Amino acid sequence: MKLKHVFLGIFASTVLLASCSNDDTVEKDVPLGAYDNGVLVLNEGNFGTPNASVSYISNDLAVFMEDVFGTENEAKELGDVGQSLSFYEDKAFIVLNASNVVQVVDRYTFKSLATITENLKNPRYSVVLEGKLYVTNSISKAVTIYDAKTYAYLGSIAINKTSEKIVSANGKLYIMNGAYGSGSTVTVVNPQSNNAMSVITVENGINSIEEKNGSVYVLCGNTVKSKLFKIDTKTDTTTSIESTTLTKALNMDIDGDKIYYTKGTGVYAMALNATTFSETPLFSVTDNSWSTFYGFGVIDGKVYSADANGFTGAGIVKVLSTTGTELKTVAVGMGPNGFYSNN
Numbered sequence: 001m002k003l004k005h006v007f008l009g010i011f012a013s014t015v016l017l018a019s020c021s022n023d024d025t026v027e028k029d030v031p032l033g034a035y036d037n038g039v040l041v042l043n044e045g046n047f048g049t050p051n052a053s054v055s056y057i058s059n060d061l062a063v064f065m066e067d068v069f070g071t072e073n074e075a076k077e078l079g080d081v082g083q084s085l086s087f088y089e090d091k092a093f094i095v096l097n098a099s100n101v102v103q104v105v106d107r108y109t110f111k112s113l114a115t116i117t118e119n120l121k122n123p124r125y126s127v128v129l130e131g132k133l134y135v136t137n138s139i140s141k142a143v144t145i146y147d148a149k150t151y152a153y154l155g156s157i158a159i160n161k162t163s164e165k166i167v168s169a170n171g172k173l174y175i176m177n178g179a180y181g182s183g184s185t186v187t188v189v190n191p192q193s194n195n196a197m198s199v200i201t202v203e204n205g206i207n208s209i210e211e212k213n214g215s216v217y218v219l220c221g222n223t224v225k226s227k228l229f230k231i232d233t234k235t236d237t238t239t240s241i242e243s244t245t246l247t248k249a250l251n252m253d254i255d256g257d258k259i260y261y262t263k264g265t266g267v268y269a270m271a272l273n274a275t276t277f278s279e280t281p282l283f284s285v286t287d288n289s290w291s292t293f294y295g296f297g298v299i300d301g302k303v304y305s306a307d308a309n310g311f312t313g314a315g316i317v318k319v320l321s322t323t324g325t326e327l328k329t330v331a332v333g334m335g336p337n338g339f340y341s342n343n
Contacts, residue, residue, distance in 0.1 A: 032090070033108025035068055039299055040092070040340045041306070041317055042082045043333025047098055052082030053333035054094070054110070059300065059343070061319060061328045069094075069103070072110040078103060084165075085340050088128035088148050092342075095123045095135065102126065102135060104151060107342055118153040119144050129168040129191055136163035136175060143175065143189065157194045159187055167211040170233035172197070174216050178206035186218060188236055198236060203227040208252035208261070212272065219252035219261060226277060228252075228259070243277035255298040262293050267303060269322065283324025297339030302327065306336035 031037055038058040045052035053067040065071070069078045079096030086093050092107040093116075102116040102123060121139040128134070132154065133146040141163055145154040162183055165176040173189040177199075184204040188197045205222035216231040226249035227242040243249075251262040260269045266281030285292060288307050294315070295306030307316040315336040319328040 031108070033106065033110075034065075035110055035342060036108045038063070038342055039297075039304065040068075040085065040342050041295070041304075041332050041336050042085050042094070042338040042340065043315060044082050044308075044335035044337045045078075045080065046311060046334055047081055050077040050080045050099065051334060052078045052080065052096060054078065054082070054085075055317075055330070055332040055336070056342075057317070057319065057328070057330065064328075064330050066332065068110045069105065069112075072105075073112045076112065082337070083123065084125045084338060086126045086128065087340070087342075088133070091148070092340075093126050093128075093133060095126055097122060097124065102133075102146075114151045116146055116151050116153075118146075119156060124163065125165045127166045127168050127173070129171075129173065132191065134166060134168075134173060134191070136166050138163060138179075143173070145194070155194060157189055157196065159189075159196060161185070161187070163187075165209045167209055167216060169211045169214055169216050169231075172233060174209060174211075174231065174233075176206055176209045176218070181205055181207070181222070184220070186216075186231070200229075200231060200236060200238060202229045202238070202240075203242075205248075207250050210252060210254045212254045217252065217254065217259065219249055221247060221249040221263075223247055226261075226263075228277070241275060241277060243279060246277050246279045249277070251293055251296040253296065253298045255301065258298075260298045260303070262296055265292055267305075267322075267324075282322055283320070285318070285320075285324075294335065295337040295339060298322075299339060299341045304339040306332075306339075308335045308337075311335055 041055040043053045056065040079099035081098040083095045083097040094103040100120045104114040121137045124136045126135045128148045133148045135144045143157040161177045175187045177185040183206045186200040190197045203220035205220045208219040210217045218229040220227045225244045229238045229240045249261045258269045265284045265287045270278040291308040294308035297304045303320045305318045314331040
């Protein structure tokens with residue numbers, strides 16, 4: 001947990017006629033800002049309008065705050081199309097796709113620190129590795145590099161194919177080469193040489209990539225099958241499991257020792273070391289066409305489900321237990337598309 005710890009000395013008071021001192025200490029978590037100890041909801045906003053926003057839900061679900069960026073920065077606009085968010089130390093990097101910017105904020109207070117614009121061409125996702133911020137760009141099909149502390153532009157890496165979600169593992173970068181139901185490869189990049197090292201072929205319909213315990217997991221789903229790949233990041237070889245019964249699996253997220261994913265309106269889970277897909281949903285949500293699961297995440301045993309509401313008004317976020325019990329429902333900004341643990 002990214003909290004400072006304050007050690008408070010506790011001294012025993014006189015009891016009856018005897019007195020003694022007690023040097024025992026207790027550890028107390030002190031929030032680093034108003035938006036610590038919670039989940040950030042990234043709201044995409046309308047394309048062509050700078051109305052992207054970030055909402056905050058506390059871990060205990062007692063506190064909800066809308067548009068925390070605007071609130072903390074004198075109603076400053078965040079930007080056009082909030083695509084993704086990543087963390088590094090006490091910073092959050094918010095990628096604004098249509099604005100061609102990355103907004104940098106203090107992750108706990110949400111005060112603006114900087115705006116990165118240089119050489120961004122339809123930026124999509126980001127990750128920080130060894131003090132450098134790597135941002136994928138869909139138009140240039142390249143990864144642009146910035147100093148994560150000074151925000152200076154350092155260079156770019158040509159990927160020459162669709163460049164979407166990006167994760168780091170074992171000192172390397174893994175970039176998903178696919179979007180909107182197409183694509184079947186992952187590009188591996190060596191950040192020391194800034195070169196694409198290799199391309200790993202998976203299955204068509206690549207849609208999710210996650211790092212866990214030094215391994216990289218890739219979920220692919222199409223009309224024929226769903227397939228989960230595990231990449232050994234020491235050798236960049238893969239093992240996989242598949243299902244031809246449960247097709248079109250999407251929205252993989254890893255929480256603890258379980259992999260969660262969706263199909264249609266259903267939420268599914270299986271163990272990290274599962275040898276077969278789970279084909280029975282934990283529960284299902286109300287069908288709202290393509291708006292259903294516009295955003296999805298599982299954080300500390302809670303399922304966060306976002307309904308874009310057809311981009312006709314505020315999006316709806318439901319927080320549920322893993323059995324489907326509704327714990328909280330809030331109206332957020334336009335087009336909620338992602339959930340990020342801020343602890």
